[in-house]
Structure formats: C-alpha cells, structure tokens
Amino acid sequence: xxxxxxxxxxxxxxxxxxxxxxxxxxxxxxxxxxxxxxxxxxxxxxxxxxxxxxxxxxxxxxxxxxxxxxxxxxxxxxxxxxxxxxxxxxxxxxxxxxxxxxxxxxxxxxxxxxxxxxxxxxxxxxxxxxxxxxxxxxxxxxxx
Amino acid sequence: xxxxxxxxxxxxxxxxxxxxxxxxxxxxxxxxxxxxxxxxxxxxxxxxxxxxxxxxxxxxxxxxxxxxxxxxxxxxxxxxxxxxxxxxxxxxxxxxxxxxxxxxxxxxxxxxxxxxxxxxxxxxxxxxxxxxxxxxxxxxxxxxxxxxxxxxxxxxxxxxxxxxxxxxxxxxxxxxxxxxxxxxxxxxxxxxxxxxxxxxxxxxxxxxxxxxxxxxxxxxxxxxxxxxxxxxxxxxxxxxxxxxxxxxxxxxxxxxxxxxxxxxxxxxxxxxxxxxxxxxxxxxxxxxxxxxxxxxxxxxxxx
Numbered sequence: 001x002x003x004x005x006x007x008x009x010x011x012x013x014x015x016x017x018x019x020x021x022x023x024x025x026x027x028x029x030x031x032x033x034x035x036x037x038x039x040x041x042x043x044x045x046x047x048x049x050x051x052x053x054x055x056x057x058x059x060x061x062x063x064x065x066x067x068x069x070x071x072x073x074x075x076x077x078x079x080x081x082x083x084x085x086x087x088x089x090x091x092x093x094x095x096x097x098x099x100x101x102x103x104x105x106x107x108x109x110x111x112x113x114x115x116x117x118x119x120x121x122x123x124x125x126x127x128x129x130x131x132x133x134x135x136x137x138x139x140x141x142x143x144x
Numbered sequence: 145x146x147x148x149x150x151x152x153x154x155x156x157x158x159x160x161x162x163x164x165x166x167x168x169x170x171x172x173x174x175x176x177x178x179x180x181x182x183x184x185x186x187x188x189x190x191x192x193x194x195x196x197x198x199x200x201x202x203x204x205x206x207x208x209x210x211x212x213x214x215x216x217x218x219x220x221x222x223x224x225x226x227x228x229x230x231x232x233x234x235x236x237x238x239x240x241x242x243x244x245x246x247x248x249x250x251x252x253x254x255x256x257x258x259x260x261x262x263x264x265x266x267x268x269x270x271x272x273x274x275x276x277x278x279x280x281x282x283x284x285x286x287x288x289x290x291x292x293x294x295x296x297x298x299x300x301x302x303x304x305x306x307x308x309x310x311x312x313x314x315x316x317x318x319x320x321x322x323x324x325x326x327x328x329x330x331x332x333x334x335x336x337x338x339x340x341x342x343x344x345x346x347x348x349x350x351x352x353x354x355x356x357x358x359x360x361x362x363x364x365x366x367x368x369x370x371x372x373x374x375x376x377x378x379x380x381x382x383x384x385x386x387x388x389x390x391x392x393x394x395x396x397x398x399x400x401x402x403x404x405x406x407x408x409x410x411x412x413x414x415x416x417x418x419x420x421x422x423x424x425x426x427x428x429x430x431x432x433x434x435x436x437x438x439x440x441x442x443x444x445x446x447x
C-alpha cells in the first residue's frame with residue numbers, strides 16, 4: 001500500500017522496481033542517472049515479498065529508450081519498469097535481452113583485441129535463455 | 145565488390161568450391177599479371193615467416209607490388225599507436241592489407257575500420273582462413289573429392305586452431321572424423337557439440353595405432369607443444385606417443401595422405417618424408433595457389 005502511494009507520487013517518469021538491493025548502484029551507473037538534471041529517488045533494503053530486500057529507483061520526467069532498457073538485461077534481467085504519466089502507471093515494461101550488446105559487457109579474454117584497443121565491446125546474444133554471449137571479435141563464448 | 149576475408153566460417157559450400165577451382169587454375173599457371181598496378185601491404189604484427197613469404201610470393205607472381213613489415217618491433221605500434229591508426233595509414237598506400245596479429249579479433253576489427261579489404265593471415269588463437277583453404281585444397285587434390293572422407297586429426301586438438309577451423313570448413317562435405325589426442329589435449333566440448341549440431345560423425349581415441357592409421361583417407365598431424373602442459377611429467381609421458389614413423393605406414397589405404405600445418409618438431413619422423421603418403425611439403429606449396437585465389441577474390445579480380 002505504501003509502495004503504491006510512493007509510485008503515485010511521481011507525476012511523470014519511470015519507476016524501476018524489483019531491483020535486487022545490491023544492484024541498485026550498478027543500475028544507476030548503467031543508466032547514467034548521476035548525470036540527470038531531473039529528480040531521482042533511490043531506495044534500497046526495502047521489504048519485498050518476492051525477493052526479500054529490494055531496491056527501487058524513481059526518475060521524474062524520464063522515459064528510457066529500449067536501448068537503455070536493454071542495458072539492464074545483463075545485470076538485472078528481472079526488474080520491472082513502470083511508466084508513469086499523470087500519476088498513473090500507463091505501462092509496465094520488463095527487460096528483454098537484445099540480439100546484440102554494444103559496450104555493456106567486458107570480454108573476459110585478455111588476448112581479445114577489444115581489451116587492447118580504445119574501442120567498444122560487441123557481443124552477439126546467441127541464447128537468451130542460457131544467457132550465452134559470443135564476442136564479435138575473438139569469437140569466445142561467455143555466460144552472464 | 146572488394147571484400148575482406150576474416151574467417152571461412154560463413155563461406156558457403158559453393159563459395160569454397162569456387163575458390164578451390166580458382167586455386168587449381170593458379171596451380172596450372174601461377175604467373176599471371178592480374179595484380180599489375182596494385183600494391184598489397186603485408187602487416188605482420190607478429191612474425192610468421194612462412195605465411196608472409198607465401199602471401200608475398202603470391203603477390204609477386206601476380207605482378208603486384210608489396211609493402212609492409214615483418215615484425216611490429218620496428219613500427220609505430222611499439223610507440224603505442226593503435227591498430228586502427230596503423231590500418232588507416234597503410235590503407236592510404238595499399239589496395240589490400242594482409243595482416244597477422246597476436247590478438248584475437250584484430251583482423252575483424254581492422255576490416256571494420258579499413259577502407260580497403262583485409263585478409264586475415266592469423267589472429268592469435270582465433271582464425272587463419274588461408275591455412276584452412278590450403279588444407280581443403282590439399283585434401284581435394286589428393287583424394288579427388290571432399291565428400292565423405294575419413295579424416296584423422298592427431299595431436300593437440302585442444303589448442304590447435306587449424307584442426308578446429310578444418311572441422312568447421314568440412315561441415316559441408318559429410319566427413320567422418322577420428323580425434324586422436326591425450327586426455328589433456330582432447331577436442332574441446334564446444335567443437336564436439338558443433339559436430340553433433342551439424343551432423344558430423346566422429347570417434348575419439350587416445351591410442352595412436354594401426355587401427356586408426358589404416359582406416360583413414362587423411363592423417364592430419366599437429367604438434368604437441370610442451371608449453372600447453374602444466375604437468376611436465378605428463379608431457380614426458382605423452383610426447384612420444386603421437387609420433388608417426390615410416391614403419392607405421394605399411395598397411396594404409398593407397399589413397400591415404402599425411403598433412404601437417406608445419407612447422408613440425410618430432411611428431412613426424414624424418415623417415416616418413418620419403419614415403420608416398422607424405423604430403424606436407426606439397427601442402428605448403430599449395431598455399432601459394434590458394435593465396436593467389438584469395439587475393440584476387442578479395443580484390444574482385446576475375447581469376
């Protein structure tokens with residue numbers, strides 16, 4: 001009940017919910033929230049019936065693109081984004097892993113060119129269920 | 145369209161066969177002035193004398209000119225220049241870049257930033273497509289076909305990139321593989337999965353004896369390298385197990401031929417060289433014709 005009130009307190013924006021507490025600040029990083037001008041509310045160690053302790057991030061006047069949301073798929077695949085307009089949840093978005101990941105995951109192979117040149121990493125998602133990626137450059141597979 | 149060659153994993157069966165046909169034309173007539181007016185750069189960030197000489201000979205026999213370096217120690221790379229900058233500079237001068245690099249994925253990345261085609265002459269442990277093509281060429285030339293052959297891979301099947309690429313290239317041709325290796329250098333699971341997914345049958349052996357040697361069309365030997373072993377006792381135990389000697393070749397199939405990517409150390413005894421089954425030196429020579437075909441294909445020059 002209390003959660004609902006807090007969500008409703010946002011007029012327009014996005015509420016990222018069901019974040020495992022320890023991942024809250026990774027997500028702040030991944031979405032670049034520390035560079036936003038609008039108000040951001042971060043809560044963690046909140047009680048959750050689903051996952052024990054959860055985190056929640058509320059971002060006013062910000063609607064994330066699919067590309068931004070897909071960045072979350074690697075670290076926090078189970079978070080839910082509530083899109084708020086006029087104090088109402090107008091849409092709930094879940095995170096799905098995209099076909100390609102650019103610049104999000106680091107290649108574990110020290111002999112891969114992408115760890116030795118000033119360049120973005122690039123992975124092909126070859127199995128979304130097993131969360132198996134393949135480096136576009138050294139062709140090594142990894143699980144995330 | 146001019147295009148790069150980074151891997152053969154995505155080449156169709158038709159493309160592979162047409163490249164092999166072109167290579168056969170170059171074997172019949174290696175000296176043709178097809179590259180007149182062209183400059184090819186050979187950038188060997190990591191030394192590999194035999195691969196470089198093979199590529200440079202191919203360019204020379206096609207009347208092209210060669211620029212490049214054989215060791216990155218004397219280049220701007222040693223001053224900290226990025227690969228991208230080196231490639232951008234050289235692409236101002238050359239119509240095609242042949243490159244060897246110790247880092248995996250270097251050729252893929254170069255092909256994405258370079259305005260001229262790139263031929264991968266080996267990127268670390270990853271890909272070496274011209275080696276695979278010359279292996280295919282040698283197999284087809286000695287057997288008359290690539291279809292339905294028994295191919296025995298011996299030695300270091302864990303780290304040997306040539307054997308991994310060969311499996312992938314042979315997927316179009318219904319081979320039956322024998323993998324002969326000590327347990328610590330056995331074929332990695334991912335390639336066995338690849339075989340099953342692509343309907344390639346295989347058997348695994350740890351013993352290297354007449355039962356495998358006498359029942360194969362191609363015996364593909366590789367080097368068991370000391371540095372691959374954490375336990376040197378284990379190395380001492382297996383190093384002499386996978387050695388081929390002339391007296392092991394008395395009951396082979398008449399068409400059987402021995403291939404090796406070279407350099408060899410002791411895994412093929414010197415007395416094998418005189419046997420009719422020995423084919424590894426001709427195999428290296430075939431690399432020239434295959435590389436002539438690959439260079440022309442990348443530059444979109446009719447062979």
